[in-house]
Amino acid sequence: MSTTEERLAAQKRLKYEKAGLDAIDDRLGSSGFLQKALDKIFPDHWSFMVGEIAMYCFVVLLITGVYLALYYVPSASDIVYHPTPGHGYMPLAGQHMSEAYKSVLDITFNVRAGLIMRQMHHWAAVVFMAAIAFHLCRIFFTGAFRRPRETNWVIGLLLLLSVMLEGFSGYSLPDDLLSGTGLRVVFSIVESIPFIGSWLAFDLWGSAYPGSALIPRLFVVHEFLFPLAILGLLTVHLMIIWRQKHTDFPGPGKTETNIRGSRLWPQYAIKSGALLMVVSGVLAALGGLFQINPIWLYGPYNPFTVSAGAQPDWYVGWLDGSVRLWPHWEFRSFGHEIANPFFPGILVPGIVFTLMFAWPQIDRWIYKDHAAHNLLDRPRDKPFRTAVGVGALAFFTDLTLASGTDILGNDLHIPFERLIEILQYGVFVAPLVAGAIAYKACQALQRTGTHPIMKPVGGVLIRTADGAYHTLGDDHGGHDGNGHANGHDGNGHAVDGHAVDGHAVDGHAVDGDGSAHNPEEDITEPAVGGAGPGDA
Amino acid sequence: MTTTDHPSVGPDGVEEPSSSAFYEDDDAKVKLHFGIDPHEPWPDDVPRGQDDSRWRFQDNPKLARMAELKIAFCWILTLLAGIGFAVTYVVGGQTQAEGALLAVGFLGMGVGLILWARDLLPGTEVTASRGSHNVSDRSKREAAAEALNRTIDPIARRPFLFRLLGLVGGVFGLAALFPIASLGDRPHRSLYKTAWGPGVRVVDQDNQPLKPSDIKVNGILTVFPENGIDDAQSSTVLINLGNAPFDVRPGTQGWNIGGLVAFSKICTHAGCPVGLYNSTTHQLVCPCHQSTFDVLKGCNPVFGPASRSLPQLPLAVDTEGYLISSKGYQEPVGPGFWNRA
Ligand code: HEM
Ligand code: FES
Numbered sequence: 001m002s003t004t005e006e007r008l009a010a011q012k013r014l015k016y017e018k019a020g021l022d023a024i025d026d027r028l029g030s031s032g033f034l035q036k037a038l039d040k041i042f043p044d045h046w047s048f049m050v051g052e053i054a055m056y057c058f059v060v061l062l063i064t065g066v067y068l069a070l071y072y073v074p075s076a077s078d079i080v081y082h083p084t085p086g087h088g089y090m091p092l093a094g095q096h097m098s099e100a101y102k103s104v105l106d107i108t109f110n111v112r113a114g115l116i117m118r119q120m121h122h123w124a125a126v127v128f129m130a131a132i133a134f135h136l137c138r139i140f141f142t143g144a145f146r147r148p149r150e151t152n153w154v155i156g157l158l159l160l161l162s163v164m165l166e167g168f169s170g171y172s173l174p175d176d177l178l179s180g181t182g183l184r185v186v187f188s189i190v191e192s193i194p195f196i197g198s199w200l201a202f203d204l205w206g207s208a209y210p211g212s213a214l215i216p217r218l219f220v221v222h223e224f225l226f227p228l229a230i231l232g233l234l235t236v237h238l239m240i241i242w243r244q245k246h247t248d249f250p251g252p253g254k255t256e257t258n259i260r261g262s263r264l265w266p267q268y269a270i271k272s273g274a275l276l277m278v279v280s281g282v283l284a285a286l287g288g289l290f291q292i293n294p295i296w297l298y299g300p301y302n303p304f305t306v307s308a309g310a311q312p313d314w315y316v317g318w319l320d321g322s323v324r325l326w327p328h329w330e331f332r333s334f335g336h337e338i339a340n341p342f343f344p345g346i347l348v349p350g351i352v353f354t355l356m357f358a359w360p361q362i363d364r365w366i367y368k369d370h371a372a373h374n375l376l377d378r379p380r381d382k383p384f385r386t387a388v389g390v391g392a393l394a395f396f397t398d399l400t401l402a403s404g405t406d407i408l409g410n411d412l413h414i415p416f417e418r419l420i421e422i423l424q425y426g427v428f429v430a431p432l433v434a435g436a437i438a439y440k441a442c443q444a445l446q447r448t449g450t451h452p453i454m455k456p457v458g459g460v461l462i463r464t465a466d467g468a469y470h471t472l473g474d475d476h477g478g479h480d481g482n483g484h485a486n487g488h489d490g491n492g493h494a495v496d497g498h499a500v501d502g503h504a505v506d507g508h509a510v511d512g513d514g515s516a517h518n519p520e521e522d523i524t525e526p527a528v529g530g531a532g533p534g535d536a
Numbered sequence: 537m538t539t540t541d542h543p544s545v546g547p548d549g550v551e552e553p554s555s556s557a558f559y560e561d562d563d564a565k566v567k568l569h570f571g572i573d574p575h576e577p578w579p580d581d582v583p584r585g586q587d588d589s590r591w592r593f594q595d596n597p598k599l600a601r602m603a604e605l606k607i608a609f610c611w612i613l614t615l616l617a618g619i620g621f622a623v624t625y626v627v628g629g630q631t632q633a634e635g636a637l638l639a640v641g642f643l644g645m646g647v648g649l650i651l652w653a654r655d656l657l658p659g660t661e662v663t664a665s666r667g668s669h670n671v672s673d674r675s676k677r678e679a680a681a682e683a684l685n686r687t688i689d690p691i692a693r694r695p696f697l698f699r700l701l702g703l704v705g706g707v708f709g710l711a712a713l714f715p716i717a718s719l720g721d722r723p724h725r726s727l728y729k730t731a732w733g734p735g736v737r738v739v740d741q742d743n744q745p746l747k748p749s750d751i752k753v754n755g756i757l758t759v760f761p762e763n764g765i766d767d768a769q770s771s772t773v774l775i776n777l778g779n780a781p782f783d784v785r786p787g788t789q790g791w792n793i794g795g796l797v798a799f800s801k802i803c804t805h806a807g808c809p810v811g812l813y814n815s816t817t818h819q820l821v822c823p824c825h826q827s828t829f830d831v832l833k834g835c836n837p838v839f840g841p842a843s844r845s846l847p848q849l850p851l852a853v854d855t856e857g858y859l860i861s862s863k864g865y866q867e868p869v870g871p872g873f874w875n876r877a
Contacts (some may be wrong), residue, residue, distance in 0.1 A: 039584050041664055068668040111631040116638070119631070139693050181808055185824060189804035199871045203720035208727070209807070210768055211718075245666055251665065260663040263588065267659035277646030283640045288635005304758055304771035304801055306811040306823050323806065324825040328646055329841040332877040339872025340841055342812060406826060416826055424636060458836045 042268045043162035043248040047142075050135045052272060056279040057128035058230065064121040065223070071111055072173065073103035076220035077210035081105070089296045097175075097300030100215050102296055104174040120287030125167045127283065129315040132160055140359070141387050143377035144247050147370065148326075148359040152240050157356055159233045164315060166226035169218045171313055180301030182208065182312055184321065189345035194338050210303055250375045257374070311404065322348045323401030325424050383442035391435030398426040545801070554724045589658040603655035610648030617641035654700065712781055727876070728868045731764035732849060738774065738798070739860035741835045743766065745858040746774070748793050751780035754815040758801060761861070769869055771801040772849050773820070774859075775831055780818060782832040787866075791850040793859075798849040800869040805842035844872070 025031045042048075076098045085092055088109050107114040121458035136156065139145050145153035172179040187209045190201040206213025245259055254260060262268050286292075298307060312320050330337060355362070363385060364370060379386040401408065401421045409416035545690040588875060593600035624633045653659070654815035671679075737745045739762045751757050757774045764770050777795040786794070791797070799820075803810045813831075819838070820829040827840030835846035847869050852862035868876055 016726055043661060044661070115631045116634045121636075181824065187804045191873045194874050196874075198723040198875065199720075201724050203716065205720065207721045208723070215692055247774065247827045258663055259666045259667050260661055262659050263584070267653055268656045270653040270657065274562055274646040274649035274653070277642045277649065281642030281646060282709055283763070284635050284638035284642055286635075286637065288632050303768035304760075304809045304811075306809040320825075323840065326841055328827075328841050333557060335877055336874055336876035337872045339876070340843055341871065344841075345806075406823070420826065420840075453666060511620060 007103075026221065033509045036290055036427060038263065038265040040145060040242075040258050040264040040268075041261045042264065043246050045249060048246060049137045049275060049412055050138055051441075052275055053279055054128055054131035054135055054274045055234065057124045057131060057283070060283050061121060061128065064124065064229070065227075066116075067117045068107060068165040068222055070120055071103060071107045071114065073099045074173070074216040075099040076175065076215040078209075082107070085109075090300070092296065095300060097423070098215065100173065100175040101295070102461065108296060116284070116287050119290075119292050120283050120293045121170075123286040123290070124283050125170065125315060126315075127279075127286075127290070129163060129167060129313075133315070136160065141313045141377075141379040141386060142247070142249070143363070143373065143382060143385065145360050146246060146362075146363065147372045149240075149247070152237055152244075154357060155233055155237050155240070157353070158294050159230060159237065160234065161353070162226050162229045166230065168221060169222040169226065171219055171293075171316075172218055173215070173222060173227070174295045175215055175301050176295035177305060178293075178308050178311075180210075180303075180315075181306065183214070184303065185320075185341070185345075188339075189323075189341040192339035192342035193346060194336075194342070197339075197342075209487065210301075211287075225366075232366040245374070247374055248375050249378070254375065256372075257463060259337040259374070311407070314400070317403040318396045318399035319345065319349060321399035324405060325399065325402045325420065325427060326425075339382075380442040380445040383439045383446075386442050387435035387439040391431035392439035394434035395427065398423055398430045401426075456493070566741070587792075588660065588662060590660060591658045592655045600656060603651060606646045607656075609652065610644045613644035614641045617644065644837070656748075689802055701746060706876045724824075727870075727873060730770040730865055730869060731761040731767045732770055732864040733761075734861070734863045735854065736861050737762040737854070738765075738772075738861065739763075739765070740850070747857050748796055748853060748859060751776045751796065753795065756813040756815075759798070759811075759859075760810075768836060769802070772798050773801045773810065773813075774798050775813065777818065777831065780832060782818075783834055785834045788850070790836065791848055791862075793851050796830065796851060796859075798851050798861075799846040800849065801846075802870040803838070803842060804837070804844035804846060804871060806868075810846065847868050 001511055020033060021034070078096055081088070081092050081095050081097055081102055083090055084107075086431045092105070103503055104118070109115075139153065139156065139240075168182075172183050176410075187201055187205060190204060191197045193200060202208065204214070205211045206217070246261075248254055248259065248261070299305070311317075319376060322344040323341060324344075326340065326348075328340065329343065330340045332338075367382075368383065377385075402420065405416045405419045405423070408414075412419070442483075493517055593603055601632045603624050617637045620632060621637040621641065621649055624630055624637060625663050625805060637869050680780050738759045739745050740757060740759060741764060743760075743763065745762065746757075746759065751774055751778050757772045757775050759869045761770050775797055777797060779795065780794075782795075782797070801823040803812070803820065803824065805825060808822050808826075810822045810829065811824055812821040813819075814821065818831045820831060820835065820840065821827070821841065822829075822840065825841050827842035828838050829835040829842070830838045834848065837845065847865045849865055850862040854860045
């Protein structure tokens, strides 16, 4: 603000701003909240953006989805397709198909900008799931699920489930040959559930397979139930993050009780808005330039035709693979039977999700760590957890590969029978091997003790109103390699107030045992949790 | 949770700090949270200060001007892309162009915003206390517990009413679930039945009856019961094995007509149509999970997750020489279910 003119303009703006805020505050008393919100601090790390990317995929899904819903016809009634040249897809002329399938052909070929909306919608779903999977990995490997954030871990998993089901129901709406075949398998999986299977399947489908009730029901589920569930869960997810504040990686000057980053306004908000634009841009490029789910090539669904090389969307692949790899076991006795699809289709995902839901408890039990944490773990500092995570990824990879055995077998010139056998062993071997390698790699990384990014800097001093000094954590927080040990230590000083000492004031860091030392040395220190509260 | 003072050794071979420090007194619960001392006031986020309002190029008008130009360039790209998109739409639409133009538009907007925030808007990194948002101090907790208790007590004083409410709620809730049953038909015997039966003609996809000669050696055809093409349970494959020697399993004598055999087309694994026929090995492969059935051995599963043979349809020829089923399938077709065995 150099010139008087600018200063006057600023004063005038302030007057208007005040008037505007007054008008709102008179009614809502919102200024306190507003100021806090604008000032709110968000840590910056690229991996924290992944959750936002997922969120913005959802925004794109809602917008493109509303457009599609205006044209989609949720009906299984049989009709004959009569396209005219330039309006519709001639190779399917004269074929019987459901109204649903025809309406998707119409969106593709007759509605202007319909195809790009369709393809953006589908790409957004695929990227959404990828972002969620990555986000989950980030949360897992850094221990962000630990107290007090277990609730958000659970809500996150419910989101994951809802999004998977939302994606699968949407994938099935066009009633094309590919998705119809997938639904047939799902019917059989539901049917295989002990006691209630056939009743449940008939209640979901309305009658024996295929029936005509499913398409309109899927529409309700896909357009209403799951979007609502996702919206609700996401709201709670974000409210909890807002309340608890985001975690951060340990680093110089960072402690369990402080937070560093940029303010919500303007930095975070504008950059986040920019991320929405970038995500939308990438999805538009994908949707415009890369074909996805060309249902006109698959043809309309009928129960007796089949397309070889059927592939579900990637996030369902591991379930399909599980169904392919499970041996040909069934249990029959006392006039009842537990059919094969139950085990790979219900039991396996049931166990997988139970373990995932229980992980915060399991982790707490393994590490005997009941304390709350705002500072994240570096994956290397928790070799066992990292090994479990890498093993799980190997497990999912093996199953996902299994869902493409026919195609892979062709490409690799291996008979699919061999490939399936290899992958059957792989389900057990791959996680163990990958986990062991990860464990060793973590230990090796720990030994070098260096952090690829962080440089040691002195601790942060806070001078209180009455003139006393407190350290907010100390500098070895960045590289002692043990997030929570370091955290307690930092608090210990801050809370007990005994961190005030000459060295600290000199600008040197204060170590856990109270002696000052050269920050430079820390970088080569073996990364063991030697600075725990016991030492302090 | 341990309450010893010895550090325990975790699974990573690293000494874990003992958690006992957090269970020393009745403030244990509160201390669990980041070791915050419940008796000490904690400052909340630091308010915005003078530092906070500086921006990157504040002292460098030349760079600021450059940044402004870059941002303007990005946004003008967006403007042009928007106009381009509208024009593309009006002249009839073209998917690739629409995608590219939308992408340029969004990305221009996004990149411009990022540059704006980075170079020209206030915001240095700030460090602040997290405050005690996650934990209330003891007096608040106790006050809340007491407030709750004051209202719970009168409820607990009437155990009869309380239990009755639970019972009524449970029964009423269960009753409200009954309409779920109207979502679908009862399965009854429908999973055991198909449209095949004694004397039903075998037809092709166009509902045309077939004669044994219509299907040549090594040929395969998907067939249906007459007027039953829409019955998903009934689809059947007709295969002419020619002179290939095949097993006639006990109880299936006379179900074939020469080399002509018929089997359910619904995979016994998860119900996909078993459509891939290898006429040299005489195997049917299911495209879904690669279950493989040996047609020469009564469509016995020889590979993959299916554990049951494909049911065989007894064939015959009627007086006019057309193929018929001499009776329906003698077992349920398709995948298993609880009451099947
Ligand atoms: C619809 C899917 C989801 C969306 C849109 C979403 C969105 C977000 C966003 C925007 C954040 C803050 C930024 C970040 O840390 O990336 C976040 C944080 C978090 N999410 Fe999710 N999330 C989803 C699914 C999940 C899943 C599947 C999990 C784990 C099972 C999960 C667990 C968490 C946790 C524990 C936090 C707090 C992280 C911290 O403070 O470090 N979320 N989520
Ligand atoms: S449905 Fe045929 S193998 Fe699974």
